[in-house]
Amino acid sequence: MDVLLAFSRLIDAINERLGRLANWMVLAACLLSAGNAFSRYGYSLSSNAWLEIQWYLFAGMVMLGSAWTLNRNEHVRVDIIYGRLSTRGQVWVDIAGGLLFLLPAMLVMSWTSWTIFHESWRINEMSQSAGGLIRWPVKLLLPLGFGLVALQGLSEVIKRVAYLRGLINLDLHYEKPLQ
Amino acid sequence: MIPLEWMAPLMFSGLIAFMLIGYPVAFSLAAIGLFFGFISIELGFFEPVFMSNLPLRVFGILSNELLLAIPFFTFMGAVLERCGLAEDLLEGTGQLFGSVPGGLAYAVIVVGAILGAITGTVAASVIAMGVISLPIMMRYGYDMKTATGVIAASGTITQLIPPSLVLVVLADQIGRSVGDMYAGAFGPSIVQTLLFALYIFVLSLFRPQWVPPLPIEARTLRGWPLIRRVLWGMVPSVVLIFLVLGTIFLGLATPTEAGAMGAVGAVVLAVLRDAAFSRFGKWCAGIGFAALIILLVPAFALWKDEWFSPGLVQSAQAFVDQVRGELLGVFYVGLVVILLEAARITRLRGLIRQGFESTMRITAMVIFILIGSTVFSLVFQGVDGGKWIEGLLSGLPGGQTGFLIFVALFVFFLAFFLDFFEIAFIIVPLLAPVAQKLGIDLVWFGVLLCVMLQTSFMHPPFGFALFYLRGIAPREVKSRDIYLGALPWVGLQIIMAAIVVFWPALVTGFISKAETQDPSTVEIILEAPDNSQSPPAEGEDKKDEGQGNAASAADDPTAEIERQLKSGR
Numbered sequence: 001m002d003v004l005l006a007f008s009r010l011i012d013a014i015n016e017r018l019g020r021l022a023n024w025m026v027l028a029a030c031l032l033s034a035g036n037a038f039s040r041y042g043y044s045l046s047s048n049a050w051l052e053i054q055w056y057l058f059a060g061m062v063m064l065g066s067a068w069t070l071n072r073n074e075h076v077r078v079d080i081i082y083g084r085l086s087t088r089g090q091v092w093v094d095i096a097g098g099l100l101f102l103l104p105a106m107l108v109m110s111w112t113s114w115t116i117f118h119e120s121w122r123i124n125e126m127s128q129s130a131g132g133l134i135r136w137p138v139k140l141l142l143p144l145g146f147g148l149v150a151l152q153g154l155s156e157v158i159k160r161v162a163y164l165r166g167l168i169n170l171d172l173h174y175e176k177p178l179q
Numbered sequence: 180m181i182p183l184e185w186m187a188p189l190m191f192s193g194l195i196a197f198m199l200i201g202y203p204v205a206f207s208l209a210a211i212g213l214f215f216g217f218i219s220i221e222l223g224f225f226e227p228v229f230m231s232n233l234p235l236r237v238f239g240i241l242s243n244e245l246l247l248a249i250p251f252f253t254f255m256g257a258v259l260e261r262c263g264l265a266e267d268l269l270e271g272t273g274q275l276f277g278s279v280p281g282g283l284a285y286a287v288i289v290v291g292a293i294l295g296a297i298t299g300t301v302a303a304s305v306i307a308m309g310v311i312s313l314p315i316m317m318r319y320g321y322d323m324k325t326a327t328g329v330i331a332a333s334g335t336i337t338q339l340i341p342p343s344l345v346l347v348v349l350a351d352q353i354g355r356s357v358g359d360m361y362a363g364a365f366g367p368s369i370v371q372t373l374l375f376a377l378y379i380f381v382l383s384l385f386r387p388q389w390v391p392p393l394p395i396e397a398r399t400l401r402g403w404p405l406i407r408r409v410l411w412g413m414v415p416s417v418v419l420i421f422l423v424l425g426t427i428f429l430g431l432a433t434p435t436e437a438g439a440m441g442a443v444g445a446v447v448l449a450v451l452r453d454a455a456f457s458r459f460g461k462w463c464a465g466i467g468f469a470a471l472i473i474l475l476v477p478a479f480a481l482w483k484d485e486w487f488s489p490g491l492v493q494s495a496q497a498f499v500d501q502v503r504g505e506l507l508g509v510f511y512v513g514l515v516v517i518l519l520e521a522a523r524i525t526r527l528r529g530l531i532r533q534g535f536e537s538t539m540r541i542t543a544m545v546i547f548i549l550i551g552s553t554v555f556s557l558v559f560q561g562v563d564g565g566k567w568i569e570g571l572l573s574g575l576p577g578g579q580t581g582f583l584i585f586v587a588l589f590v591f592f593l594a595f596f597l598d599f600f601e602i603a604f605i606i607v608p609l610l611a612p613v614a615q616k617l618g619i620d621l622v623w624f625g626v627l628l629c630v631m632l633q634t635s636f637m638h639p640p641f642g643f644a645l646f647y648l649r650g651i652a653p654r655e656v657k658s659r660d661i662y663l664g665a666l667p668w669v670g671l672q673i674i675m676a677a678i679v680v681f682w683p684a685l686v687t688g689f690i691s692k693a694e695t696q697d698p699s700t701v702e703i704i705l706e707a708p709d710n711s712q713s714p715p716a717e718g719e720d721k722k723d724e725g726q727g728n729a730a731s732a733a734d735d736p737t738a739e740i741e742r743q744l745k746s747g748r
Contacts, residue, residue: 037440058241058246059241075204075547078598
């Protein structure tokens with residue numbers, strides 16, 4: 001169990017770093033997009049590369065940030081029943097869901113999206129727009145992101161099993177995201 | 180062996196069962212979709228190649244420029260809700276309307292609408308208004324149920340009033356442009372605000388003791404200080420609203436760009452309001468805004484050229500041509516200085532950081548639900564789920580109206596336990612094709628859904644607005660008051676839904692109007708000195724929007740493959 005917990009801590013640490021990176025991507029995308037709009041309307045300066053970086057950053061914040069969001073327990077749930085369960089009940093739902101839903105689904109997604117990355121890498125795919133960017137880095141984000149979420153899911157399961165055995169304390173508080 | 184006709188109902192009930200367990204929706208959706216996908220391949224309902232569309236679909240979501248507006252609007256709201264704007268607005272308008280019966284309630288409604296147009300989160304509006312206005316209302320003898328009701332209801336206006344996130348998400352799902360969706364929601368959101376105000380007016384006639392005016396000694400501000408207070412809250416808000424909505428409606432900016440400019444505008448606003456804003460920064464900001472105004476005055480003359488003499492218009496044109504670049508440069512430098520101030524002032528740095536951190540998590544969460552529901556609906560369509568739903572719904576009596584009433588009721592009940600993301604991503608793709616077949620304008624359909632989703636924030640005991648209000652209301656406010664107080668407002672929202680169902684022109688009327696508005700005349704302002712460069716601005720604009728609104732455009736080839744595969748099975 002100690003080995004598993006160490007593994008879980010390693011995953012958490014990696015995904016926290018990537019989550020921070022994803023945080024900054026929000027700010028970067030925002031400034032870039034506004035700057036782009038200002039330069040386009042002010043000076044008619046624009047290029048497809050700048051437009052494309054925006055959604056590269058968007059893909060980055062989603063695919064790199066999702067695992068950290070899972071760690072923070074901020075993926076939305078339907079809590080009409082979950083909210084009434086005991087803590088142990090909630091932990092069991094999370095373990096079962098993690099093993100039966102999250103892990104298989106994310107592994108399949110990661111594996112199938114690897115093919116589109118690989119294809120893009122093989123043919124050195126470029127954007128179809130003039131002056132656009134090379135495509136494989138953003139396509140790599142798909143298998144990478146799903147893989148990271150799968151790893152994080154595993155880490156969450158490990159932590160919950162350890163919690164049930166009384167090995168660690170865990171903050172299991174769940175609150176719906178503000179809307 | 181399971182026959183094909185059973186697959187769709189099985190999948191749908193599986194979805195409901197597994198979502199109710201309470202595991203995060205995004206992953207449950209993906210898992211159910213993939214599970215049924217593999218069963219279908221085993222049973223030969225479609226080829227394995229069918230599933231290889233999945234990564235392309237996911238890539239289509241991530242490269243969809245429209246969805247980029249989600250983090251921008253979220254970030255804008257996150258900054259604004261923390262910078263004290265709501266407090267200024269509420270105190271100013273409260274004092275302004277204080278002397279009439281129901282004045283505080285009108286102030287809450289007006290501020291709810293303004294906050295709705297700039298922040299877009301129900302939680303922020305309800306919490307701000309509950310913290311500031313509720314104690315004042317209680318102190319001066321408002322009926323408790325009316326006070327809590329008006330605050331919770333005004334907080335939910337934000338869902339319907341552009342630029343709400345719900346509208347962006349719905350626009351993406353029904354495949355119409357965000358601009359159309361905003362234009363469509365414009366009329367209903369105004370009518371709703373008026374409806375709320377009308378209710379308070381009726382109360383003040385028949386139950387004046389429930390909504391008393393502020394006594395004279397409570398109206399501390401008056402004359403110039405009062406006007407200044409009101410303007411200090413209103414003017415920046417109105418400028419921001421124009422920056423975001425005006426540019427979209429006039430076709431100057433795509434929703435994504437407008438969102439980004441709005442977010443930058445929110446940071447600028449937060450800096451301007453901060454006490455630590457340096458003298459140097461103030462000078463730079465002042466010069467920057469002055470440059471912008473010098474440019475905007477002649478630009479206005481060019482826009483409304485029929486109002487002015489030809490000679491004046493000509494000289495305005497010459498002036499704009501000559502100094503446009505320089506003046507804008509000065510303005511941009513001013514903006515950069517303000518943004519640097521934001522990075523310098525510790526309090527603001529923390530605020531902005533919190534803002535983008537929560538924005539990242541909300542974005543990742545929303546987009547993952549969208550990815551999960553894409554997996555689900557790809558397989559669901561593959562097993563002819565669309566036909567199943569259509570068969571269920573085509574038997575409804577009453578044609579268009581019957582269908583819309585059904586949808587409204589359906590969403591009303593779903594909203595007891597689902598959030599709007601889930602409804603928008605799962606239910607809308609199922610219902611929208613049926614609506615289209617019945618000849619229902621999809622914007623009309625979307626706006627109706629939005630009104631119904633709004634009620635979901637209000638109905639006791641799960642309504643979110645009530646939940647937030649409970650969280651911050653003083654102890655002497657009973658939960659019973661909050662729940663009972665919400666009921667008349669739920670009623671008003673249902674009346675609103677009925678208005679939308681029976682008066683479609685309220686929605687569609689604004690769309691055509693927005694479209695006929697002068698893209699050519701507006702162009703003049705934007706025309707660069709060298710004309711050769713400028714047309715792309717407009718063209719690109721359209722292209723961006725097109726790319727966004729037809730979310731399916733990206734995966735058109737995919738759809739083609741799907742069709743072929745399905746026909747060949």
